[in-house]
Every structure is written in C-alpha cells, then in structure tokens.
Amino acid sequence: MIRVQREDFDIGREIDALTAGRSDIGGLASFVGYVRDFVGKEKASGAEVSAMTLEHYPGMTEKRLAEIEAEANARWKLDATLIVHRYGTLQAGERIVLVACAAAHREDAFAACQFLMDWLKTSAPFWKQEDTANGPRWVDADAKDDALAARWKT
C-alpha cells in the first residue's frame, strides 16, 4: 500500500493497521525519515534548517512508488508493505516518510525495508527545499544514495 499526502501519520497506528488480524507475520521492519535541522553531514559544521518544503510530480509519484513496492514484493517474501510519503512544508523534527515491511522471516523484512528506502532516495519524484539560516536551498541529490541503490542491482 502506498500513500502520498500532506498530513502527518501516526507510526504505531500505521504499523498496527498493517498487521491487524494476522498471525502469520513473524516480523516487521520499519524506517521513519525526519526533517533534520542541519545541512550536510555534521551538525557542528552545517547551517541550521528550520523547515523543508517537498514538492512532487502528481501522477508519476504514485506510479513510481507502486512500481518500487511491487519490485520489493517480487524480490522478497513479504506479507505486507506500506510506504507513506508526505509533501508540503514540514518543520524541523517532523516526520517525512514511513516504510514498513512485514514478513514471516526477518531477513526479508529488513532487506525489503532498506531496499525501499534506497530506491525512494533515487527514483521517487520528490524535490526538497530547505529553509536555512543562509536562505532557501535546494537539496542536491547525493551520489552516496546512487551507490547505495546500486548495491541492489541484480
């Protein structure tokens, strides 16, 4: 299941909804992404970020997320998957994205969760602009994310 929305989400409620009524699930792995309050690798050296605005490509976003999710389900034995991705203006500390993967066995859940995050970073059509102490700044795509996504290539 995938959702693209402005509204915040409740992590516990989302995970419970994913597993409700099922006793064949052995484990669930999840990731939550937040708006970090500094630019770059280290808080000590980066400009402060107060907010972030995410825009996306309506139509293509849902399509890509569905494709990414279908690929995860094809590669691992999963019982349920969920991607919730927000857009709009979010304050530092707010939740941006939730990825959750439920499976009978933990290797599948962990691997699929990491795979989905690596693919979201490199092929989901969102763009982020940070409000920083030095003015607004478009976040650059990071080569590190391409390298992380590449490790999943078969």
Add this chain to the structure above:
Amino acid sequence: MKLLYFAWLRQKIGTAEETVTPPPEVTTVGALLAWLSARGPGHAEALKDLAIVRVAVNQEFAKLDAPVKAGDEVALFPPVTGG
C-alpha cells in the same frame, strides 16, 4: 506537447507548465531540450547543464535519445531527492 517543470527548473524558467508545439524535426528528448533552450533566457539558464536535468516522458524516466511526439507529457526536473 505539455511541458512540466519542477524545483529550481521551474524557478529559472518562470512557470510550472506550458504547452508547446516544436517543429516536426524535434523527435527526441535531446532535440526537445535543445529547442527549449532557445525559447528564452530562463529556459537557457535552466538547461545549461544537462548533467543535472532529468526527464520523464508520460511519467516514465527517459534518456536523451527517447522519442517525443505531439500529445506527450514531458517533465523536466533536477535529480530526485525523495525519501
């Protein structure tokens, strides 16, 4: 042909979308970008470094040699920063 622009490409070009009718010899993404660059200073500035421009045709990522035709939806944007 419907063009959509996102992020700093939209800011540099000055509009989020426009409808264009390129000449018949524009049959690929690469040719379209070259033709768009000549539309005005905003377009030229946005497209001056194609290494940081990504393209989708009808909501699928497309390379420079991908075909484009009348009626297509073509989106131009920076490398994505989702997740």
